Amino acid sequence: MTIGLDVFSGDISARCPEKALVEQIFWLIRLRWIAAGGIIAAALAGSYIFPVLISAVPIYICAGALLLCNIFYFLEAARNTDNAEQRHIILGIAQIEIDLVILTAALNFAGGAVNPFFLFYIFHVIIAAIILSRNLSFIVGLTAIALFGLLVINELNGGKWLGYYPLRFSLAGDLQRNPVYLFGEFTAFSCTVILARYLTRVIVVRMAAKEIEAAREHKKLEDGLREQTETVISINEMLKRSRIEMAQREKMVAIGQMAAGIAHEIGNPLTSLSSAAQYLARKVGTHEEKENFLIIEHQVDRISNILKRMLSLSRPAASEYKWVSINELIDNALSLVKFDKRMQAVAVRSSSEADLPMIWLNPQHFEQVLLNIFINAMDAMKAVKQKHEHVLEITQELKDAMIEIRISDTGVGMSPEVCKRAFESFFTTKEIGKGTGLGLFISYNLVTELGGTIELKSAQGKGTTVIICVPVRHRVDTTSYADTKSIR
Numbered sequence: 001m002t003i004g005l006d007v008f009s010g011d012i013s014a015r016c017p018e019k020a021l022v023e024q025i026f027w028l029i030r031l032r033w034i035a036a037g038g039i040i041a042a043a044l045a046g047s048y049i050f051p052v053l054i055s056a057v058p059i060y061i062c063a064g065a066l067l068l069c070n071i072f073y074f075l076e077a078a079r080n081t082d083n084a085e086q087r088h089i090i091l092g093i094a095q096i097e098i099d100l101v102i103l104t105a106a107l108n109f110a111g112g113a114v115n116p117f118f119l120f121y122i123f124h125v126i127i128a129a130i131i132l133s134r135n136l137s138f139i140v141g142l143t144a145i146a147l148f149g150l151l152v153i154n155e156l157n158g159g160k161w162l163g164y165y166p167l168r169f170s171l172a173g174d175l176q177r178n179p180v181y182l183f184g185e186f187t188a189f190s191c192t193v194i195l196a197r198y199l200t201r202v203i204v205v206r207m208a209a210k211e212i213e214a215a216r217e218h219k220k221l222e223d224g225l226r227e228q229t230e231t232v233i234s235i236n237e238m239l240k241r242s243r244i245e246m247a248q249r250e251k252m253v254a255i256g257q258m259a260a261g262i263a264h265e266i267g268n269p270l271t272s273l274s275s276a277a278q279y280l281a282r283k284v285g286t287h288e289e290k291e292n293f294l295i296i297e298h299q300v301d302r303i304s305n306i307l308k309r310m311l312s313l314s315r316p317a318a319s320e321y322k323w324v325s326i327n328e329l330i331d332n333a334l335s336l337v338k339f340d341k342r343m344q345a346v347a348v349r350s351s352s353e354a355d356l357p358m359i360w361l362n363p364q365h366f367e368q369v370l371l372n373i374f375i376n377a378m379d380a381m382k383a384v385k386q387k388h389e390h391v392l393e394i395t396q397e398l399k400d401a402m403i404e405i406r407i408s409d410t411g412v413g414m415s416p417e418v419c420k421r422a423f424e425s426f427f428t429t430k431e432i433g434k435g436t437g438l439g440l441f442i443s444y445n446l447v448t449e450l451g452g453t454i455e456l457k458s459a460q461g462k463g464t465t466v467i468i469c470v471p472v473r474h475r476v477d478t479t480s481y482a483d484t485k486s487i488r
Contacts, residue, residue: 021088024131025077032070039063052167058109096128104147111167113151263307274300323358333370342378352396360473365446372439373466380411408465414458
């Protein structure tokens, strides 16, 4: 039986998946309750309203058999087993085949082949076409033909095979003129039309539901594939950014090591120059010569200070928070960039409110923020094609317990779109090799770490203004904060 079902159900997965097959089986069970009630009602009508049955007892027995089979079908369909799909296929065809046998028995006990309700064979064929595969539904059709043919042969042979249970009015002959038979024929035809319409509608609805479900599944698969694709793309982008960031870090480490080595190598000759200048200044006799050697010594000290600051920038920043003056930090940062060639045509204007309070921060971090902004300003002013004197204006003032620092340049400026992305990591408008896109990103993170804010105001052709706001913390409020930062 299993092998035969495997052969006959070759297209069952394509037509009716297991979940759908179970739904169809329970639908057929619900229809069968109605069918059993219809048989009982027909037997009562044939006994009392239109007394055409010789005996209604066999009809009641057929209805009872149908009810008992339906209870068994319900229990069997609700049971969970390992080979559920194959069991449901067996249950589906068994129901319809047994229903055909019970229908044949009920027709035989109610007039045989002349009973107009023989049209109900059609319903079983339609139901089989709905819930079973092509091959199995074909077997049901052959079964219906064979059973109705058996009734016809039994009628022609006077009931020798299955017994003879004619309707009362059929004994008188001329059935087509009998009003009771014609009414029964009309009733059978009407039921056939109504049920055919119902079953056809069921087929259309179920096909539409399957198409909608298939479209939903397709959409779900597309969405899942799109999400996976986006995830892969984002991971690739993240890996790409990580590789670039790692390469930039390695480059910064190498530059720091080189700067330390260069500063050390230059520092020794500078020390010798300073000592020689001091010695010669003491030995020379004229005042003019002594002044010249003092100038040499002063310039050597300036070079030494610049080297010391380069070394401090190349070393890892220590997480030491101090009370510092914003003005001093700005002066220190300016002293590092004022020797840059880009600053030769730039006038620096710095103004500050008197008695600005000291602020609690990491000076190395904040100097890095200022340097990043100064370098961007120099690049922006250098990019202006018209040759004229540029201005780098720096103002500091106290506003609502925040020290506001405004750094304005007369550079090329930025579009609103560029301003929105300026603080993104690795975003830069500079040429390749002239910018990493990390300066403003790092500056944003360092200022945010202080509890401050940084924003840009810019217009193309009119320059850029960077506004940094740093909170002022009173000494009594910074004990725990200082301890926390020291640990970090």
